[in-house]
Amino acid sequence: xxxxxxxxxxxxxxxxxxxxxxxxxxxxxxxxxxxLYGTLNRLVEDxxxxxxxxxxxxxxxxxRRYYRLTGTGRTVALAELERLQSLVHxxxxxxxxxxxx
Amino acid sequence: MSAxxxxxxxxxxxxxxxxxxREEYGSDMTALIExxxxxxxxxxxxxxxxxxxxxxxxxxxxxxHMNRPPSFVLPALFAGLSTAGVLIVVIGGAGxxxxxxxxxxxxxxxxxxxxxxxxxxxxxxxxxxDRWWQFLAAGLAALGTFVVVTAGEISERVWGLMMVALxxxxxxxxxxxxxxxxxxxxxxxxxxx
Numbered sequence: 001x002x003x004x005x006x007x008x009x010x011x012x013x014x015x016x017x018x019x020x021x022x023x024x025x026x027x028x029x030x031x032x033x034x035x036l037y038g039t040l041n042r043l044v045e046d047x048x049x050x051x052x053x054x055x056x057x058x059x060x061x062x063x064r065r066y067y068r069l070t071g072t073g074r075t076v077a078l079a080e081l082e083r084l085q086s087l088v089h090x091x092x093x094x095x096x097x098x099x100x101x
Numbered sequence: 102m103s104a105x106x107x108x109x110x111x112x113x114x115x116x117x118x119x120x121x122x123r124e125e126y127g128s129d130m131t132a133l134i135e136x137x138x139x140x141x142x143x144x145x146x147x148x149x150x151x152x153x154x155x156x157x158x159x160x161x162x163x164x165x166h167m168n169r170p171p172s173f174v175l176p177a178l179f180a181g182l183s184t185a186g187v188l189i190v191v192i193g194g195a196g197x198x199x200x201x202x203x204x205x206x207x208x209x210x211x212x213x214x215x216x217x218x219x220x221x222x223x224x225x226x227x228x229x230x231d232r233w234w235q236f237l238a239a240g241l242a243a244l245g246t247f248v249v250v251t252a253g254e255i256s257e258r259v260w261g262l263m264m265v266a267l268x269x270x271x272x273x274x275x276x277x278x279x280x281x282x283x284x285x286x287x288x289x290x291x292x293x294x
Contacts, residue, residue, distance in 0.1 A: 032153020
């Protein structure tokens with residue numbers, strides 16, 4: 001889910017994505033390469049994320065691959081964001097007797 | 102450890118991932134580690150990388166295994182073993198040990214053949230049935246070895262080994278026949294669609 005949410009702001013390459021996930025989770029989630037690409041592989045297979053064409057050339061002639069949300073991926077990400085916001089809102093209301101809105 | 106040496110070791114460790122995953126993402130993963138080494142303290146990067154490898158290598162293998170379509174080879178192999186058991190009983194005669202071994206092999210393999218076939222029957226037969234001739238060639242090779250070796254005088258120990266070779270050859274040839282029939286049936290099914 002962190003990856004999908006991180007891609008809401010636009011396309012990112014693997015390392016950028018890893019840093020963005022660490023950023024939006026305040027450093028709580030730091031993924032290793034196997035976790036990152038394993039998750040990306042599943043998201044691509046599920047049609048939530050797509051690989052974009054190579055954008056920049058690396059110094060050593062390797063190319064980075066960029067990833068972005070598909071239309072479905074964006075819808076799912078926004079729905080999940082809304083669900084989480086609403087959940088936090090409801091729980092906060094219950095815990096504080098409605099003092100936090 | 103230097104960054105270059107580290108990434109070389111990491112590339113070696115990537116060989117533990119399934120081939121398909123490694124070929125798709127291996128170079129990206131190495132590039133990512135190199136990027137991290139430029140920005141972070143190496144000890145932190147390597148600690149995280151080792152934990153990541155330990156967790157994700159088995160996970161990726163499991164994923165590949167779970168996504169693999171059930172193969173028709175296993176039930177055919179058990180069916181072949183079962184047929185070999187029947188043949189051992191028929192060829193070996195009514196001797197106690199031969200009868201018991203052959204019967205047990207036939208019954209157990211038949212049960213396993215049914216159980217493994219049940220898991221694969223919804224999957225279209227694809228690929229493995231086309232390899233029937235490989236089983237036939239291996240079976241004939243084992244049978245040929247049996248014939249050549251037993252033509253001369255042999256010790257009791259070698260005779261035991263040759264009986265195993267005979268059972269294996271019969272199992273392989275039976276498997277080849279079953280796979281060949283499956284291939285024919287598939288061809289006929291495609292022709293009627």
